[in-house]
Structures are given as C-alpha cells and as structure tokens.
Amino acid sequence: MILLHTSDWHLGRTDSERSLAEDQRFFIDSICELIREKNVGAVLLAGDVYDRSVASAEAIRLFDHAMKRICLELKTPVLTIAGNHDSPERLAGCSELLSLAGLHIAGALTREPQAVQLGDAQIFLLPWITEEKVRSVYPEKKEEIESLDDAYRVALDAMRERFAPDKRHIVISHAFITDSETSTSDRSAEIGFAAQVSAAVFEGFDYVALGHIHKPQDVNGFIRYSGTPMPYAFGKEEKQEKSVTLIDTADLSRTVVPLPLLHTRATLTDTLEGLLRGDCPEQIKNGYVRLVATDSFVGLQAQSELRGIYPCCLEISGKSYDGENGSVTMTAEEFDGIKDPAEIFRHFCMEELGEAPDEHRTALFRAAVKAVEEEEEAQ
Numbered sequence: 001m002i003l004l005h006t007s008d009w010h011l012g013r014t015d016s017e018r019s020l021a022e023d024q025r026f027f028i029d030s031i032c033e034l035i036r037e038k039n040v041g042a043v044l045l046a047g048d049v050y051d052r053s054v055a056s057a058e059a060i061r062l063f064d065h066a067m068k069r070i071c072l073e074l075k076t077p078v079l080t081i082a083g084n085h086d087s088p089e090r091l092a093g094c095s096e097l098l099s100l101a102g103l104h105i106a107g108a109l110t111r112e113p114q115a116v117q118l119g120d121a122q123i124f125l126l127p128w129i130t131e132e133k134v135r136s137v138y139p140e141k142k143e144e145i146e147s148l149d150d151a152y153r154v155a156l157d158a159m160r161e162r163f164a165p166d167k168r169h170i171v172i173s174h175a176f177i178t179d180s181e182t183s184t185s186d187r188s189a190e191i192g193f194a195a196q197v198s199a200a201v202f203e204g205f206d207y208v209a210l211g212h213i214h215k216p217q218d219v220n221g222f223i224r225y226s227g228t229p230m231p232y233a234f235g236k237e238e239k240q241e242k243s244v245t246l247i248d249t250a251d252l253s254r255t256v257v258p259l260p261l262l263h264t265r266a267t268l269t270d271t272l273e274g275l276l277r278g279d280c281p282e283q284i285k286n287g288y289v290r291l292v293a294t295d296s297f298v299g300l301q302a303q304s305e306l307r308g309i310y311p312c313c314l315e316i317s318g319k320s321y322d323g324e325n326g327s328v329t330m331t332a333e334e335f336d337g338i339k340d341p342a343e344i345f346r347h348f349c350m351e352e353l354g355e356a357p358d359e360h361r362t363a364l365f366r367a368a369v370k371a372v373e374e375e376e377e378a379q
C-alpha cells in the first residue's frame with residue numbers, strides 16, 4: 001500500500017493581507033492527481049490543517065472541498081491530527097460521523113490511542129501534546145512526566161502496547177524534533193527550545209509521519225517531515241522545493257514527489273531603476289515577489305508602477321527617506337499663507353513620502369475634504 005505523507009497545509013493563511021486560497025486549491029488539485037496516478041491507499045496529513053485556531057469560513061470550505069474529493073470521489077481515507085495552529089475541538093467536530101466517510105481526525109489526546117488499520121498498516125494518530133495534557137490524560141503517570149520527552153514516551157507507550165502483530169506500525173505526529181532545520185514560516189517553532197522532543201521517543205515505530213517543520217527533511221531512517229506543500233515565506237523558504245512523501249508499506253521505501261506551484265516566490269534585490277525595468281523571467285515576474293530597492297526610497301508613485309509590473313508583489317522596501325531637505329519643511333506662517341488644502345497635502349506628501357501625490361491621490365484627498373466640509377455644514 002502506498003501512503004501519501006503531507007503536513008502543514010495552513011488553510012486560511014494570508015500573506016500581506018492577500019489570501020493564498022487559490023494556491024492552496026492548486027496544491028490540493030496536484031495531490032488529488034497524485035493519489036489517482038499512484039493509487040494511494042491513504043493520506044496522512046500531519047497537523048496544522050488550518051493556519052488559525054478559529055479558521056476562516058473560506059478555509060473551512062477549502063478543507064471540505066479537499067476532503068470531499070479525496071475521501072468520496074477518490075475513495076481514499078485521510079488520517080489527520082491537530083497541530084499547534086489547530087483548535088483540537090474545532091478540528092475534530094463531527095469526527096465520529098466523518099470517520100464513516102473515511103476522514104479520521106484526532107483533535108485532543110485521548111486515553112485510548114486513536115488508530116486506524118488499513119491493509120498491512122496500523123496507523124496511530126498522535127495530535128499536538130503538552131506535558132500538562134499528557135499528565136491530565138494519564139493521571140497515574142503524573143510523577144514520571146517531567147519533560148516533554150517523558151510526555152511523548154507515555155503517550156507512545158500506550159500505542160506500543162496496542163501494536164497489532166505482523167503490521168507496519170506508523171504514527172502521525174506534530175512535533176519539533178531536536179536538530180531539525182527550521183524555515184522562516186515556522187513561527188512558533190522558532191520561539192524557544194522548550195517544545196523540542198528527541199527522536200528516540202519514537203523507537204519501535206516503522207515510520208513517523210511528522211508535521212510542524214516546514215522544510216521537507218529526514219530526521220533519521222524512519223522519521224520524516226514532509227514539509228509544507230507550498231512555500232509560506234520569503235528568505236530560506238523561497239529556495240526549498242516543496243513536495244509530498246510517498247511511503248510503500250511493503251518495504252518502507254520512500255519517494256519524494258515535488259509539487260508544482262501556482263506562483264513562484266522570490267526576493268528581487270536591485271536598484272529602483274532595475275526593478276522598474278522588470279527584465280526577469282515571466283514566471284518570476286508573475287509570482288509572489290518581495291522587492292528590495294538598494295539605492296532609493298520607494299515612493300507611492302514608484303510603488304504603484306512596481307505593482308503594475310509585478311502583479312503579485314507582496315512586499316516592497318527601499319532606503320528610508322531622510323527628509324533633511326529644508327525646503328520641504330514649512331513654518332506655521334507659510335502654512336497660513338496657503339488657501340488650498342490640496343497644496344498643504346502636496347507639501348505633506350513631499351515631506352513624508354519624498355514625492356508629490358499623483359492626480360488620483362489628490363482627487364481622493366479633495367473628495368475627503370469635501371465630505372468633511374459638508375458634514376460640518378450639516379451640523
């Protein structure tokens with residue numbers, strides 16, 4: 001049987017206030033295609049299904065769409081767990097009913113370990129846990145739990161005790177294993193070291209399907225992070241090839257299958273003039289870009305020009321504007337001499353942004369002033 005290991009979908013994630021739903025729908029399509037092509041027997045989705053504990057309506061719809069396609073149309077079971085970004089209770093809503101449709105969800109840790117038998121594999125579901133959580137689920141073991149390693153050992157022991165003979169024993173987990181390499185979008189993973197677990201706690205399992213770290217990587221011969229299906233940040237993560245991992249339960253061999261991207265992600269660093277020339281490959285120009293102007297301040301006019309050239313631009317930065325030009329700053333007397341508010345606005349823009357406002361902005365400003373004046377008159 002072929003298992004498809006993926007994690008950290010982070011449905012509902014936005015970047016610079018832009019929804020990434022279109023990209024997420026695209027990787028869901030790619031994964032569905034792969035399930036059909038490789039005759040996948042089950043999908044293991046190792047936590048951080050959603051980006052936020054209170055998932056947006058759009059994110060919930062997207063998850064519903066993906067699960068309907070995989071479980072019902074492709075008739076492939078999905079096994080998933082709550083990650084640190086998910087709300088265990090919300091994620092596991094209607095889970096008993098959903099398991100009848102082939103969607104197995106582990107929200108909060110339960111005393112009786114959650115396991116699903118499929119073909120030659122017995123697959124355990126271990127959601128995101130803390131020491132406190134494990135102590136509360138196994139109060140009789142409270143004394144032995146002094147570290148996160150202890151907590152994992154207790155939860156995994158309960159699974160090891162239930163190992164079915166002659167099966168492959170697989171566990172899905174969401175954890176930060178000591179020595180794994182992080183990426184920029186691993187927000188919570190980078191904070192402190194408290195939440196690290198050693199690989200040794202997983203001894204006895206044939207494969208550990210991990211989520212939490214966004215860069216695909218092997219921890220050792222039987223523990224692996226699938227990584228996110230798309231890059232979620234600039235920096236290191238731009239250069240990572242995103243993928244899913246296929247595991248053949250017959251011989252435990254693994255195949256890493258790269259996933260295509262709807263938008264590439266790149267940081268372009270150049271002079272403002274160079275950025276405005278935009279002579280880079282179309283694919284990059286139309287992808288998500290972060291623009292860094294090395295030589296000058298990027299004013300509003302230049303920003304809007306850049307957005308015309310790079311339609312999916314997410315971030316623009318340049319040298320900060322040093323308003324040291326004395327001619328821009330005005331005295332109170334000079335201010336009083338100006339009758340037209342738009343003229344004051346022009347001075348303000350010159351001072352704050354280093355350039356005069358274009359016609360559109362001036363028109364917006366005039367409309368705002370008019371609205372305020374009318375409001376005052378009405379009172």
Ligand SMILES: [Mn+2]
Nearest residue numbers: 008048212213
């Ligand atoms: Mn994550």
